[in-house]
Amino acid sequence: MTPGELNHRERAILRAVADGRGELLAGCEPDLAIDGGWCDRIAVARLIAGGWICAVRPARAGDRVPARITDVARSRLDIAPALTA
Structure with a gap:
């Protein structure tokens, strides 16, 4: 899937x-x-499935x-990394 799609x-x-602001509920079909x-x-x-979102760690x-x-999504959309506290 391309950004235009x-x-x-x-x-x-x-x-x-x-x-x-996102949190995944792990499973065979994860919820967000x-x-x-x-x-x-x-x-x-x-x-x-398109490789745009993932969990920060295995669950x-x-x-x-x-x-x-x-990282691929970030570069395709030119989004700066979120600031962490």
Whole structure:
């Protein structure tokens, strides 16, 4: 999937994850929450399968783990790394 193939919802999800606001619920079909609210499962599945979003560390099914955009996604979208405290 190229940046031009992303819809507005997927771009908003990527911006939120890049800002450090995303959390994945690990499983065979992971779910993504932004600020505690669950995202569109189809959009999330496309972003994960397309290599745009991943977990910050390995997780077992049922674990919640912070999400991050991949380095490839960051370079394709020209997004600066999130600032950490």
